[in-house]
Amino acid sequence: MRKALVILPLVFLAACQTPREACISDASGNLPTINRLITEAEGNLARGYAIGTREEVEIERxxxxxxxxxxxxxxxRCDRARTIERRVPVGIDLNAERAKLxxxxxxxxxLQRQIAPAIQACVAAYPE
Structure with a gap:
């Protein structure tokens, strides 16, 4: 059930893409993931630490x-346990983070060099 709740909005968003956007998205492959990891590593270096999550149980009376x-x-009287995720600072090796970045x-x-021809083909196939 939870998986469906995550996937359904993505399906609707994909349906909103123009053919050109869908083509470029397909051609981009792993580039969005790499870009997200770069942003995360840059933030870690700027702060001097990473942000992690820790699950905690809260009791609601x-x-x-x-x-x-x-x-x-x-x-x-009844108690209900509720699990929440908290964002917490996590120490990192700054030299290793720089190397990773x-x-x-x-x-x-x-990746940008590899996908450039495919993106150009998408633009040619689906002009705006």
């Missing part, structure tokens, strides 16, 4: 209605 054997109802820049340039 509430009252629940219970039905007794005789059919009457009563209010009883340099590698990502190189991969980005390589």
């Amino acid at each position: 509430d009252y629940c209605t219970r039905t007794l054997q005789d059919g009457s109802t009563t209010e009883v 340099e590698s990502l820049y190189q991969r980005q340039a390589q």
